[in-house]
């Protein structure tokens with residue numbers, strides 16, 4: 099019988115056997131010898147039946163990896179068939195065969211792929227630009243083939259890509275502008291590449307770039323690049339941009355000054371009537387209702403009630419009549435950035451959003467936390483937004499600058515702020531509303547019909563995604579710029595180095611925890627509220643302390659994932675409990691039983707626990723988020739490989 103939702107229906111099985119036969123050059127006999135039998139399912143729950151196949155740990159019968167290395171396959175890759183049949187595929191390894199033809203553009207149909215290994219074959223043609231659509235891709239190994247043409251520039255936009263091996267081919271053109279600092283492995287040696295080597299401060303030596311007929315220039319040991327006319331054009335463009343920006347600031351300054359004057363005048367005019375002014379419409383204190391007392395208020399209409407009601411409530415228009423003290427700052431103007439797919443209706447809604455719309459729209463309290471409350475607001479047009487009303491002691495200007503910088507950096511696993519509002523001690527941040535709930539709800543059981551079985555592979559996936567995203571954000575927001583420093587790297591948190599190189603102006607998440615890990619429509623984890631709260635640290639703390647605090651919070655999050663236990667406040671109690679259990683050598687006792695029932699590698703769990711303990715260990719310098727991401731991904735890779743080799 100077919101496994102529902104799995105890859106086991108008869109036609110799917112036949113398609114997969116067809117894919118294998120094409121890999122074997124149409125030789126059915128040879129394909130049969132590899133043991134894929136269309137009369138049985140490839141996966142029995144989470145157990146592998148077909149050799150070379152890895153099955154989803156959730157036991158839904160879906161194929162997550164195909165590893166057919168050194169099998170003497172000399173046919174072609176039919177990606178159309180493969181991707182239609184194995185829609186949950188994450189790892190494809192066909193290296194060490196004699197495959198011909200190209201890497202088809204249709205490979206982008208396997209949208210969940212994280213690892214592609216097709217090295218050491220006889221593949222030719224260009225790499226398909228459609229690879230850029232594989233937004234989960236972490237490893238791409240196409241080395242030792244006959245690929246030619248240019249390396250698609252779009253690959254440099256894949257923020258999760260940490261290994262690219264394109265060596266020993268016939269690639270020409272220039273190296274795309276990869277952010278090499280975040281790569282664990284990179285090689286384009288022995289090709290026909292020309293032009294500059296992207297700036298980086300990583301570990302790759304000249305070997306990664308050698309054998310390109312002296313066509314490359316720049317770092318590490320190549321001749322300096324001649325200044326190109328492009329550079330001059332770029333310089334000119336930059337100068338024009340600076341002038342336009344300065345003019346913009348001058349105009350903005352004049353506007354703000356006029357506005358302040360207007361506010362002062364109107365304050366003076368209103369004061370004699372005895373009405374409290376300057377109270378934001380979002381003020382939830384009981385005094386907020388006094389704004390309805392304004393002489394111009396329509397009697398009978400209630401004050402704006404985003405504030406306190408747990409019910410859906412239609413906000414009154416009374417306060418909306420008074421001009422808001424400042425307008426919303428829209429941060430995301432398009433839903434079509436290359437690295438993140440925002441819900442276009444939410445982006446569109448936020449683009450046109452006015453402060454008054456927030457006031458008038460039905461709002462629902464989602465919850466109240468240590469740093470404020472969150473509301474679901476359905477704005478005109480029907481888009482659902484989440485509005486975080488922030489308790490943050492930071493000065494307005496500092497908050498504004500922080501949100502603007504965070505708004506410029508994008509990662510597929512970080513929910514970007516769409517707009518923010520900041521005036522009169524009121525701070526609001528607007529996000530897309532994600533209806534699938536948070537990791538806290540998923541872990542601690544208040545989601546009734548969960549779409550994600552929180553087994554070990556799912557938890558490891560969440561841990562790796564969150565670590566990657568946090569490492570990316572730390573790198574991108576470490577400097578005093580606006581994300582342009584993303585290509586800078588540093589190997590450990592050194593206060594002096596950071597303060598001098600990065601202006602000591604890092605932006606950390608500040609409140610990383612399970613209720614701030616939300617799920618997208620495809621149940622991928624997505625970090626919310628990045629940078630919304632300045633972490634509560636002593637004022638004398640070094641700049642890097644904010645980033646360290648994030649690493650510690652990530653460690654606590656790992657403990658929560660591994661133990662299934664909820665944490666209070668800073669997670670100190672959970673950390674103490676885990677430490678005590680480990681000291682008694684009952685390590686296995688800490689793991690959540692719900693996770694143990696599925697296919698689970700205890701070795702992987704113990705290693706992840708060790709990563710968590712390193713993150714929370716106050717007695718030694720913590721690793722950076724980038725190092726943590728490396729450790730977690732190594733565990734995940736081994737786990738993926740051991741699943742597929744169980745065959």
Ligand SMILES: Nc1ncnc2c1ncn2[C@@H]1O[C@H](COP(=O)(O)OP(=O)(O)OP(=O)(O)O)[C@@H](O)[C@H]1O
Pocket residue numbers: 464465466467468469470471472484486529530531532533535536609613614616626627
């Ligand atoms: N964009 C969003 N979409 C859907 N739910 C959200 C969104 N943002 C927050 N939530 C949910 O709203 C609830 C309240 O969020 P809120 O951030 O106010 O509380 P918290 O995370 O528990 O505390 P803290 O103030 O420390 O951040 C949480 O359950 C959170 O998961």
